Amino acid sequence: MATADKVDPVHQFIVNDLIPLGRVADMKLAFQNSSLFMFVAVALIIGFLLIGTRARKLVPGRMQSVVEMLYEFMAGTVRQVLGEEGMKFFPFVFSLFTFILALNLLGMVPYFFTVTSQIVVTASLALLVIFTVIIVGFVKNGIGFVKLFVPHGVPMVLLPLISLIEIISFFARPVSLSLRLFGNMLAGHIVLKVFAGFIGTLGAFGFFGVLGAIAPFLMTIAITALEFLVAFLQAFVFAVLTCVYLKDALHPHH
Amino acid sequence: MNDDRREGGGGEVPPGHSDQDDLAGRKARLEQTLAKVKGVRDKQRAPERTDFGTNYSKAFRLASEFTGGVLVGAVLGWGFDQLLGTSPIGLVVFLLLGFAAGVMAMVRTGRSGD
Numbered sequence: 001m002a003t004a005d006k007v008d009p010v011h012q013f014i015v016n017d018l019i020p021l022g023r024v025a026d027m028k029l030a031f032q033n034s035s036l037f038m039f040v041a042v043a044l045i046i047g048f049l050l051i052g053t054r055a056r057k058l059v060p061g062r063m064q065s066v067v068e069m070l071y072e073f074m075a076g077t078v079r080q081v082l083g084e085e086g087m088k089f090f091p092f093v094f095s096l097f098t099f100i101l102a103l104n105l106l107g108m109v110p111y112f113f114t115v116t117s118q119i120v121v122t123a124s125l126a127l128l129v130i131f132t133v134i135i136v137g138f139v140k141n142g143i144g145f146v147k148l149f150v151p152h153g154v155p156m157v158l159l160p161l162i163s164l165i166e167i168i169s170f171f172a173r174p175v176s177l178s179l180r181l182f183g184n185m186l187a188g189h190i191v192l193k194v195f196a197g198f199i200g201t202l203g204a205f206g207f208f209g210v211l212g213a214i215a216p217f218l219m220t221i222a223i224t225a226l227e228f229l230v231a232f233l234q235a236f237v238f239a240v241l242t243c244v245y246l247k248d249a250l251h252p253h254h
Numbered sequence: 255m256n257d258d259r260r261e262g263g264g265g266e267v268p269p270g271h272s273d274q275d276d277l278a279g280r281k282a283r284l285e286q287t288l289a290k291v292k293g294v295r296d297k298q299r300a301p302e303r304t305d306f307g308t309n310y311s312k313a314f315r316l317a318s319e320f321t322g323g324v325l326v327g328a329v330l331g332w333g334f335d336q337l338l339g340t341s342p343i344g345l346v347v348f349l350l351l352g353f354a355a356g357v358m359a360m361v362r363t364g365r366s367g368d
Binding site: 164166 | 310311314315317319321322323325326327330351352354355358359
């Protein structure tokens with residue numbers, strides 16, 4: 001963070017090279033702070049799940065019930081959207097959900113880097129989802145997957161136009177998937193920083209400044225709470241939409 | 255508590271009758287209390303996730319679906335223009351198509367209900 005007279009709300013998104021790893025085909029390769037936080041997130045998830053399930057009691061303890069809740073919650077969501085046959089995608093969806101959730105929540109810790117505020121990361125995750133959908137769709141249905149772009153009961157005259165729109169709509173999915181997560185995290189953290197910056201700036205103006213700083217202070221608290229909600233919701237929405245898109249891959253008729 | 259009562263009042267009223275009344279009364283009271291507690295708990299639990307949470311996430315879904323459609327249309331149109339040298343036409347046509355795709359995706363999401 002900057003000092004009170006120089007607030008820089010986007011400074012938190014700068015990607016630093018921690019360990020340079022040389023160059024690959026004219027591209028710089030380095031272990032960056034984003035990579036570090038991704039490793040931290042994965043380590044946290046694995047540690048959390050392993051410690052939680054270590055006891056394996058019939059009547060779960062505190063940690064175990066949290067882990068079980070997480071599992072049941074996602075399993076219920078996958079079953080609800082995809083049905084029982086969709087449970088073979090559960091590991092994929094669960095990994096995505098926990099990874100994004102851990103990254104979002106790590107970003108809420110002061111001075112920590114928010115990996116999901118980088119569109120490269122969210123776009124990679126979205127592309128992973130959409131390539132899974134395309135591959136599963138073609139493996140399961142063969143060429144019948146193309147039926148996804150041909151809705152029922154459309155007159156032959158309109159079919160090319162509608163199909164084109166359907167195709168654009170399909171390719172808009174990864175874009176919207178990545179933009180939503182990226183946009184939410186980026187915007188939320190900037191707003192948080194701006195309001196927090198107001199406190200310092202106003203506080204520098206003597207007594208009345210400190211009095212006036214109460215308003216942005218309350219706002220910062222409220223937005224912090226909202227950001228925790230958003231961190232969870234965006235991870236959840238990402239997972240749900242993954243399920244919804246996978247459903248199209250399994251049953252490509254509207 | 256129950257035993258106490260039965261022993262104390264056993265001599266005056268027919269025991270079976272009083273016991274059954276007592277039991278029915280208690281059951282009714284218990285059900286009433288349970289319903290009240292459950293209602294309060296449901297009310298406490300419901301709004302957090304169903305009202306605010308899902309509506310909030312749905313709003314973001316709708317907004318980003320529309321944005322995604324328009325963006326993809328624009329990029330596709332621009333790409334076609336670059337490839338074929340049909341400068342403004344591709345962008346205009348695909349922007350409109352992307353607009354249509356965004357609206358269609360939004361309508362579909364709105365209808366699906368989840």
